[in-house]
Amino acid sequence: MRWKVPAGVLMALAFLIPATPAAAQTESPGLNEACQTVERKVYKDIRELVTIDLDTATDVQVRVLAAQILAAANADSFSVLPRAIQERLKGTADDLRAFLKADVQKAWSTDLRITVVRTLTGAGPNVKxxxxxxxxxxxxxxxxxxLNDGLYAARALDCASQPTPTPTPSATPSATTTVAPTPASSASLGAPGGEGGGLAVTGADTATVASIGGALLLLGGAGYLIGRRRRSRFVA
Incomplete structure (x- = not known):
């Protein structure tokens, strides 16, 4: 039967015979949910692909159109519409024609609504x-x-209202900071023989030395007197 066209052929025809020539469009960059500049995601209007009269189109034309819509839905990362088209492509041309006329926009609308809800993740007040x-x-x-414009405008407002982060002060000391000198050890102040000499010995140490010196003088004098007395006795 003529309507049994391989899926690979349909996909090839979908890309080789576009329904409407698409003009090249350069979209301005936008912001993502982290307020980073990214390339905008542009969602295609699938209705622009329907350029044939579904009532009078041939079965092959209907299947080519379905393949074009399937390619656009996959490019937009949809889930409901691609599954629905793939199921209809397995059936008859009449079933596919009826789906394209009555139900394709319902499945597409569901995918668009799911995509809109997903933008609420991490959204600010304007996006919400x-x-x-x-x-x-x-x-x-x-x-x-x-999805193509309003989301990015609302996100720009949310990003503009975020507070500017406060810079963290540097821990490096400034050039005018006065560094306190490290005190020298007290044990080195009175150490004799050190480089540069020590301090003079005073106080109790001086009195002790003087007492010992006086005692030695007394003992020396007493020894001298005793020796002299013995010598006098020996001469007599």
Whole structure:
């Protein structure tokens, strides 16, 4: 049967025959949740891929379109839409055609909503407020506008309101710091024979030396007198 086209062929056709020529767009960088400058993630509007009339398109055209949407969904790291398309690609062309006409946007909207909720991780007050507003609207246009632009604008406000970190003071002493001299050991002050000489001996040490000297003089005088008396007796 003609509708049984290999999946590899469909993927090749999806890239070789784009539905609409995409113009090169240069997006300005944005901030991530850590306030670091990064390249923006741009989510494609899948509705722009549908350039054929699904009621009159051939089975091959329908399958090529499904492959193009699958490639775009995988590039955006979606989970719901790729699984749904892969399941329909296993069925008939009529089932795939009905899915593309009625249910593809529902699955895509679910993926977009999940992606919006994930931006709340580590979010600041402005991102939280913008996210809640988008979730309340709940439309595909609101999701795309938020993910491609609104998220980065709100994140820039949150990063700008963060306090500037205070520099840590240096532990290196300044040039004007006065360093106190280390006191010399008291044991070296009175040590005799040291370099430069010691201090003079005074006080109790001087009195002791004088007492010993006087006692020696007395003993010497007494010895002299005793010796002289003995000599006189011997001569007589």
């Amino acid at each position: 407020a913008a996210t809640q507003k988008v979730l309340d609207e709940g439309t595909i246009d609101a999701y795309l506008a938020y």
